[in-house]
Amino acid sequence: MLKDGVLDPQGKAIEHALHVLGFLDVENVRAGRIIELETAAKTQEAALKQGEEMGRNLLANGVIENFSVEVIQ
Amino acid sequence: MLKDGVLDPQGKAIEHALHVLGFLDVENVRAGRIIELETAAKTQEAALKQGEEMGRNLLANGVIENFSVEVIQ
Structure with missing residues (x-):
């Protein structure tokens, strides 16, 4: 996951989309990667x-x- | 994560890069997303x-x- 303080445009975009869909009590959305092997x-x-x-x-x-x-x- | 059977080019690329770096016993690399909120x-x-x-x-x-x-x- 991105370190604290690093801007997370993907997280911001997801947060905005969730608010538009009515999930208004959602905040601090952070997007990251998971790799399984x-x-x-x-x-x-x-x-x-x-x-x-x-x-x-x-x-x-x-x-x-x-x-x-x-x-x- | 991608469903089984769905081609995972990102996973394949990571697997190849890991092999190039010497991690030869790694296989079935799958890449996915994680969202925290x-x-x-x-x-x-x-x-x-x-x-x-x-x-x-x-x-x-x-x-x-x-x-x-x-x-x-």
């Missing part, structure tokens, strides 16, 4: 480490985005 | 119902996407 990592720790490495190296833009890794067996 | 719904059930309604009416493309709603208090 399968890995052959042998342990939960190895998969977590690999996920964080992929996040840092490719999947997340560290300047404007925070990311988190969840391992599901 | 705040609502003034009074109960967990009301928030869940509202989230599903927003998903059906605007936030998800029911033809090619599945969506799920998680309420966090």
Whole structure:
């Protein structure tokens, strides 16, 4: 997800559209990305480490985005 | 997330890039969207119902996407 303080035009556009549709009590809409993948990592720790490495190296833009890794067996 | 069987070019591109970076044991990469928002719904059930309604009416493309709603208090 985008870091706090980073402008989120997509979130703003979704918020506006939801208000137009009558969901008036909705606020602070933030849009982000979710990436699911399968890995052959042998342990939960190895998969977590690999996920964080992929996040840092490719999947997340560290300047404007925070990311988190969840391992599901 | 995209429904099973729907082509996911973004997922394919990410998978290829991860392989190029050396994460060779990664497969079935799927890319999707996550939307966080705040609502003034009074109960967990009301928030869940509202989230599903927003998903059906605007936030998800029911033809090619599945969506799920998680309420966090």
